[in-house]
Amino acid sequence: MRSIALPFVTAPKPVSDIKGIYCPNLVPFSSDGSINEPELERITQWLIEKGVSGLYPNGSTGEFIRLSFEERLRVVEIMAKANRGRLPILAGAAEGNIDCVLKAAQHYADLGCRAISVTGPYYFNVKPESVEFYFREISRQSPIDIVLYNIPQFSNEIQAESIYRLAMDCENIVGIKDSSRDMPRFANLIHKIKPQRPDFSILVGCEEILFPALLMGGDGATVATAGVVPELVMDMYQKFKDLDIDSCRKIQLDLLDIINPMLLGGNFPDGFRAGAALRGFACGSPRQPLSPSDQRSLSESEEAIAQFLKDRELI
Secondary structure, three states: OOOOOOOOOOOOOOOOOOOEEEEOOOOOEOOOOOEOHHHHHHHHHHHHHOOOOEEOOOOHHHOHHHOOHHHHHHHHHHHHHHHOOOOOEEEEOOOOOHHHHHHHHHHHHHOOOOEEEEEOOOOOOOOHHHHHHHHHHHHHHOOOEEEEEEOOOOOOOOOHHHHHHHHHHOOOEEEEEEOOOOHHHHHHHHHHHOOOOOOOEEEEOOHHHHHHHHHOOOOEEEOHHHHOOHHHHHHHHHHHHOOOHHHHHHHHHHHHHHHHHHHHOOOOOHHHHHHHHHOOOOOOOOOOOOOHHHHHHHHHHHHHHHHHHHHOOOO
C-alpha cells in the first residue's frame, strides 16, 4: 500500500495566560498602625466579587516599601488564603537584594501564586547592563515565573532592549508591567516581542492609557483605579473584548475624572486610600504622615472623588 504524505502542521503558539485587569490593592491599617488583617480579607473578597481578573498584592498602591519584609510576606499570605485559588495572584517581590527576592519568591510559590513582579534595583543608580544581569540571576534561581516591573519614576529603568533579550532568553520571565507612562515605548514592546513570543504578557500600569494599550494589543493592566471603581474598569475591559469601541472610549475619558483627583490628593496613594474609604473600607491612617497642605489637597480630592461616585450611584 502506498503511503500518503500528510501535510506538516505546526502546533499553535501559546498565548499569555496573564491577562485582563489585575488590581494592585491598598493595605488597610489598624489604629495602632499594624496591618488590619480582617479588612484586607474583606477587600480581597470584594475585588473577587467585582470580577477583577487577578490580584496584585505588594504593588506600589500597597505601599510595599513602607512595610517590613515580614509584613509583605504576610499581606500575600492573607490574600492567598482569602482568595482560595479563585484568581491568579501576581505577587510583588521588589526587594532590596536578590537574596530577599528569592526568599519572597519561594514563599509566594508555596502559597500558589501565579508569578512574582519585580522592579529594577532601586535607590542606587545601576548601569543598564547590571539591571539586565540582575534579572538573569533572579531568573536562573527563581522557583516561580517572573513579570518584570518597569517603573523608572522609582527604580532603575529596564531598557527596552534588555526586556527583549530577557524575553527571548529566559523562559520563566513571562511578562512585563510597564508603568513608564510612555505609549510609544509600550507599542514598540508589543511590536518587537509578541511576534516571536506571543505568550509573553505585556501589561500597562497607567489607567489613563488603558484603552489605547488594549487597542495596540496589550494583554491588560495592573491599575490602582480597579481598587476603587472595579465596576467601571472591568466594564471597559469587557466592552473591549466585545469590540464596543465607542463605549470603551467613553469610559476611558470618564475615568479621568476620578483618576486625576486620586493621583493628586495628598501623597500617592493617599487619594486611592480616600477613594477606597468612600467605598466603605476602613483604610486607617497612612504610614507617611500628612502635612497641613497634604491634608488640604486630600480634602479637595475627596470632594471630587465622592461626587464622581455619587453621580454613578456607587455610594
